[in-house]
Amino acid sequence: MENSNLNISELIALRKDLHKHPKLALKEHNTANRICSFLEKYPPDELITEVGETGILAIYNGSKPGKTVVFRAELDALPIQEINNFEHQSIYEGVSHKCGHDGHMTILCGLAMQLHAVRPETGKVVLLFQPAEEDGQGAVKIAPDSRFQALAPNFIFALHNLPSYPKNQILVKNGTFTCAVNSIIIKLEGKTSHAGEPEKGINPALALAEITASFLGQMQTDITKDNFCLITPIYSKMGSKAYGVSAGSGQTHFTVRSDSNDQMKIIETQLEDTAIAIAKKYQLEIKISWTQSFHANENNTEAVDHVRQSAQVNGFDLAEKEFPFTWGEDFGIFTKLYSGAMFGLGSGELTPALHNPDYDFPDDIISTGVGIFYQIAKQITNAH
Structure with a gap:
């Protein structure tokens, strides 16, 4: 993986700051502002805000026309009282990042670092920071937004961290990934x-x-x-x-x-x-x-093949999931409209389960998330 442009300590600081200041669905204005402030240091060619109320589109253009690929992360936290007492614990009563969306956002910000340093050869890479995944209100607001529709993405990808799976393992599946x-x-x-x-x-x-x-x-x-x-x-x-x-x-x-x-x-x-x-x-x-x-995440086979290839190029452990996950994820709206795939990123066999009050996103999988996304982007926007 080409990670010379990745400032991991800066990304970890961002992740902990996001964890400390969680916001619930469609109240993520402060979270969106923090993301925009970070992106000012790695400016995209176009930054579109208030998409689907609080969402952000950060667009990095290639030098020639080509394919458009979108990578999505979620802005919102959960109405769960955190029981961790570390320094970056949530400052808000009854609200915390217990699904790892703070980590998912940070991975996209790491991708912004890479894209700012080395633009795509062709086409464009779009970072979508989406509101309100947890209650299913987010994707249905983003998808019909004319500013998003104008992108007409050829591919769209998202990852989700997965406790109980080995750290940094990439989990893929053709067809239905989540119910x-x-x-x-x-x-x-x-x-x-x-x-x-x-x-x-x-x-x-x-x-x-x-x-x-x-x-x-x-x-x-x-x-x-x-x-x-x-x-x-x-x-x-x-x-x-x-x-x-x-x-x-x-x-x-x-x-x-x-x-x-x-x-x-x-x-x-x-x-x-x-x-x-x-x-x-x-x-x-x-x-x-x-x-x-x-909606079920019904993965496109060509999109999943891009994830497989990226994992292999990076030397990451790749696992094939036999059956769908039984949890819901509103990324299914996007895989219904566009060729896309959601895949898993193992966050540790001993990591507390998602939505548990003691869960915390492990920072040592951030670079793996950035690496898999960045290689996928190169595969799709490569001029050859």
Whole structure:
């Protein structure tokens, strides 16, 4: 890897500063300002801000026309109270970088260092700092933005650090890399009555129980099988703590996961039809809504081959993932629209899991992330 232009100590300082000042989805104005301040030292040919509200596009142009490649990192943190007490711990109560987005941003900033020193031969390399990945609001705001659409990328890439995998290992997979995920909210309205005269009301308890049992009975939980379906009960509520009152309303929420966007559409319809039929059976009014939707990351084979080649050129350990990850990632919006790939970067077998309150991004994988991205950029924008 050509890392003579990489100032690792400066990148680690940036990563710790970002970790110390986390912001939640669509509140990342301060985070975006910190990124822009850093990029002033390695100025792109074009810097576009407030894309999808708080996003940034940093564009490094080649000397001749050619292909456009985009690399994405996420700006947002999580609503998790950090329990680490190191010097760079979050200064905000109940908000922290527990998914490693501070590290992902830092890797892109390292790529900016490389691109500033050595511009692409042809085409352009674009660094996308995207807001609101965690709640699924970010990519859907970026994708239709005319300033992003004007780039018409030939390829788009993202990585995600992966605890429990060896540090610096590169994990790739053709096809689905992360699941399609959607969350259903079912609200039922009946009729309140005296608890001593429940027959005069319409209590949603049996319907809520039947919906739960029916949903969980539809699961194909073996993720080694095509069209698997994971349904997880998340939240339910019924009535109030008034012991003389038979409840007249209730609600229940589930997350749903599958291995393809097409299969997710089929599952969504099945679940809605099931809930509607059960509500009708118990004479309940029903309202159904969906929230925090994530498209599956369906990787393009040519894009994944670029990752494989980059890992081999760099001498990085390369592993093939057999089955998709069951978590959601809104990068799936981009792989639906463009040839793209998400891949994994091992962050250590002993590193705490993502979204755990003691997680911290390991700084010693930053240079590997920069190296894999930089080589991919060279492969795509090379004039030959």
